[in-house]
Amino acid sequence: MKIGVIGTGYVGLVTAVGLADMGHRVLGTDIVAEKIDKASQGICHIYEPGLEELLKKNLKNGNLSFHHNLDETIIASDVLFVCVNTPQREDGSADMSYVEGVSRRIAENLNSYKLVVEKSTVPVKTSMWIKKVLTLYKKNDTSFDVASNPEFLREGSAVYDFLNPDRIIIGVETERAKDILIRIYDKFRDRILVTNIDTAELIKHASNSFLATKISFINLISELCEKTEADVELVAKGMGLDPRIGPHFLRAGLGYGGSCFPKDVRALTRIGEDLGVDFSLLKEVDRINTRCIRVFVEKVKKALWILKDKKIAVLGLSFKPETDDIRNAPSIHVIEELQREGAHLCLYDPKAMDKMKRLFPEKSPQVIYSSSPYEAVQGANAMLIVTEWHEFKELNLEKVKKSMANPIIIDGRNLYNPEKARELGFEYYSIGRK
Numbered sequence: 001m002k003i004g005v006i007g008t009g010y011v012g013l014v015t016a017v018g019l020a021d022m023g024h025r026v027l028g029t030d031i032v033a034e035k036i037d038k039a040s041q042g043i044c045h046i047y048e049p050g051l052e053e054l055l056k057k058n059l060k061n062g063n064l065s066f067h068h069n070l071d072e073t074i075i076a077s078d079v080l081f082v083c084v085n086t087p088q089r090e091d092g093s094a095d096m097s098y099v100e101g102v103s104r105r106i107a108e109n110l111n112s113y114k115l116v117v118e119k120s121t122v123p124v125k126t127s128m129w130i131k132k133v134l135t136l137y138k139k140n141d142t143s144f145d146v147a148s149n150p151e152f153l154r155e156g157s158a159v160y161d162f163l164n165p166d167r168i169i170i171g172v173e174t175e176r177a178k179d180i181l182i183r184i185y186d187k188f189r190d191r192i193l194v195t196n197i198d199t200a201e202l203i204k205h206a207s208n209s210f211l212a213t214k215i216s217f218i219n220l221i222s223e224l225c226e227k228t229e230a231d232v233e234l235v236a237k238g239m240g241l242d243p244r245i246g247p248h249f250l251r252a253g254l255g256y257g258g259s260c261f262p263k264d265v266r267a268l269t270r271i272g273e274d275l276g277v278d279f280s281l282l283k284e285v286d287r288i289n290t291r292c293i294r295v296f297v298e299k300v301k302k303a304l305w306i307l308k309d310k311k312i313a314v315l316g317l318s319f320k321p322e323t324d325d326i327r328n329a330p331s332i333h334v335i336e337e338l339q340r341e342g343a344h345l346c347l348y349d350p351k352a353m354d355k356m357k358r359l360f361p362e363k364s365p366q367v368i369y370s371s372s373p374y375e376a377v378q379g380a381n382a383m384l385i386v387t388e389w390h391e392f393k394e395l396n397l398e399k400v401k402k403s404m405a406n407p408i409i410i411d412g413r414n415l416y417n418p419e420k421a422r423e424l425g426f427e428y429y430s431i432g433r434k
């Protein structure tokens with residue numbers, strides 16, 4: 001059985017490498033020639049721990065190959081995983097034109113039975129549309145099946161997540177499709193949940209929106225903590241001890257970012273509206289998330305009063321640690337707000353600076369990129385923690401204090417112990433705690 005993976009972005013590349021590492025013969029393809037050139041040479045176009053090693057290993061053992069030609073990849077494959085992106089449109093809905101385009105190409109190249117598996121996050125009913133497109137555009141009587149197999153991997157631990165899944169959701173409408181997918185995921189047989197296609201598609205959107213709701217909920221509680229003597233870290237701990245709630249995704253901070261949560265929350269809201277279901281709950285989740293940035297910038301203003309010409313060190317640019325991804329990163333909005341106030345920013349991130357430079361080019365003294373956190377804080381009037389990289393947790397705060405102009409920390413991820421920071425002589429602000 002040959003598996004074609006169409007689209008080698010985050011989901012596609014990890015899927016291709018992961019399936020190959022499970023022993024399957026995998027062919028990857030992408031419309032962007034550079035991604036294929038790099039992947040063929042064993043180079044990842046994204047930073048993802050462990051991915052490049054596995055890519056190289058599976059290129060070498062012959063399980064994995066990459067191809068520029070989509071038609072040839074389709075013809076050579078028995079199963080096709082569709083991993084193309086579904087960007088957000090102005091109205092919050094997902095742009096499905098890439099999925100439609102790929103479906104047409106599959107239809108036009110249907111030379112033998114194929115199972116078409118939708119793996120990108122898509123609105124419920126997408127597979128039904130893929131099926132319709134395949135039926136409308138196919139040129140012969142060749143049969144096919146469609147299926148949904150949503151991907152739950154987290155950036156930064158994507159390889160681990162793919163090879164150690166909590167669950168494999170398989171949405172199918174025929175026994176043949178079910179058998180093929182169970183064979184592909186045979187190793188994880190005990191973790192497979194088989195559903196119909198609509199259910200599988202909805203599980204992905206519902207999971208991400210639920211997790212985003214947990215985050216916005218705790219961020220709302222953190223605002224209340226700041227008006228009282230309560231401590232949000234302990235509130236979250238106390239809540240999380242109830243197994244019905246669980247301890248995860250209750251970290252208060254600058255809110256969620258990334259390529260999934262913001263987009264998925266808005267897409268599900270939109271799907272609900274289209275189908276006549278009121279999803280104002282999720283609109284509120286989104287609103288609270290946006291407010292986190294404002295609340296944080298207000299803290300900076302409260303600490304420094306006037307931001308114009310103040311030197312501010314911003315530590316952490318990626319949307320979360322262990323990734324170079326800056327899509328929907330809170331840092332972008334924080335930087336925009338601080339720039340609007342006329343602050344001079346010294347930015348540092350272990351992995352995401354190259355990507356950030358494209359958005360905010362270096363321009364001294366307004367925007368400077370530093371080669372270390374210690375360089376960034378030199379002469380700074382305040383140090384902001386925007387992403388909780390482990391490197392920042394381990395900083396020598398005494399050294400930091402000595403080189404800053406004013407020892408002020410505004411910690412958007414509750415990385416430090418407030419008492420210890422104050423003992424060291426810092427004026428210290430964090431989220432939802434005194």
Ligand code: UDX
Nearest residue numbers: 151152153154155249250251255256257258260319320
């Ligand atoms: C997420 C889902 O976890 C994954 O299953 C899905 O397939 C894609 O979307 P990812 O975007 O990589 O993965 O990041 P994740 O680790 O889930 O974090 C999402 C965002 O929430 C980050 O911005 C993170 O900083 C934020 N977050 C997470 C919090 O603010 N508080 C928390 O307690 C947890």
